[in-house]
Amino acid sequence: MDNDAWAVLVEPEGKVHVVEMQPGVRKVKGLGVFDPIEAIGKAAYGATITVGQKKLTRMPPRLPELSKGMLRRAQTISAKDAGYLIARMGLGSGDRVLEAGLGSAGLSMHIARSLGGSGLHVTVEPRTEHAEVGLKNMIRAKQSWAEFPEHHHVEGAIEEVTDAIQTHAETFDAIILDLPNHTPAVGAVAPLLAVGGRLACYCPVTSQVEAAWFACEEAGLEVEWAGELIERQWGKASKGGMRPVNGPFGHTAFLLIAQRISVDELTQ
Numbered sequence: 001m002d003n004d005a006w007a008v009l010v011e012p013e014g015k016v017h018v019v020e021m022q023p024g025v026r027k028v029k030g031l032g033v034f035d036p037i038e039a040i041g042k043a044a045y046g047a048t049i050t051v052g053q054k055k056l057t058r059m060p061p062r063l064p065e066l067s068k069g070m071l072r073r074a075q076t077i078s079a080k081d082a083g084y085l086i087a088r089m090g091l092g093s094g095d096r097v098l099e100a101g102l103g104s105a106g107l108s109m110h111i112a113r114s115l116g117g118s119g120l121h122v123t124v125e126p127r128t129e130h131a132e133v134g135l136k137n138m139i140r141a142k143q144s145w146a147e148f149p150e151h152h153h154v155e156g157a158i159e160e161v162t163d164a165i166q167t168h169a170e171t172f173d174a175i176i177l178d179l180p181n182h183t184p185a186v187g188a189v190a191p192l193l194a195v196g197g198r199l200a201c202y203c204p205v206t207s208q209v210e211a212a213w214f215a216c217e218e219a220g221l222e223v224e225w226a227g228e229l230i231e232r233q234w235g236k237a238s239k240g241g242m243r244p245v246n247g248p249f250g251h252t253a254f255l256l257i258a259q260r261i262s263v264d265e266l267t268q
């Protein structure tokens with residue numbers, strides 16, 4: 001599935017570095033100054049590479065590795081919530097997905113992976129400094145995987161760029177919003193949701209999920225599910241056996257999923 005545009009190097013503790021395989025000595029953040037072609041070359045997956053003092057294992061550029069080693073700017077949606085959204089919204093090949101904001105593209109990489117080579121993915125982001133980071137992560141993924149959906153990026157606030165969005169598709173099978181204020185966005189893009197399609201809002205705080213719920217109902221969508229997912233990791237206990245690992249039992253966000261069931265609101 002993979003090609004050699006990007007090399008994934010993993011530290012023994014699990015930290016991941018994604019290195020562009022272009023010739024020339026240069027500084028690679030977190031690893032130092034070296035020529036990736038000389039240091040990594042055609043090393044097989046699983047082989048150990050030495051860069052400076054570090055011993056690293058080369059691994060294939062799969063989604064979990066590209067996510068762990070991604071460039072970051074805005075807060076990202078991780079596998080726990082991305083996986084649930086993808087399953088619950090039923091995303092798969094051939095689907096048309098609209099997503100805002102792109103941010104660092106944490107969620108976008110998961111969506112692209114689930115669409116494979118026959119989907120359409122439109123991302124929207126008003127902040128160029130966020131889009132620059134997010135689009136770089138998307139390029140890494142596109143150049144690493146055998147299949148990638150048709151991807152278009154639209155600059156701007158989603159509620160203000162619906163015309164530009166609709167140059168790529170009249171309607172979408174799924175719309176996912178990770179925004180500070182969902183209400184105007186839901187009102188603007190709900191008419192772009194195909195019958196049977198689902199719209200999801202990612203809401204870090206309760207006031208957002210409440211506002212998103214009302215906005216979806218106002219837009220003629222039926223709220224199908226709202227709630228949060230709690231993840232509890234287990235590990236080996238020092239004196240034998242297994243137990244939940246120590247560490248924060250954290251919150252990411254509340255998710256809300258609504259569906260367009262009726263065409264009535266679209267035809268009024």
Ligand SMILES: C[S@@+](CC[C@H](N)C(=O)[O-])C[C@H]1O[C@@H](n2cnc3c(N)ncnc32)[C@H](O)[C@@H]1O
Nearest residue numbers: 074076077101103104105106107130157158178
């Ligand atoms: C938390 S970040 C998104 C992170 C992204 N889901 C990820 O997993 O990497 C929220 C993004 O929404 C963008 N944003 C804010 N208002 C927006 C709007 N009205 N339309 C589109 N994007 C918006 C912000 O600039 C920011 O980059």
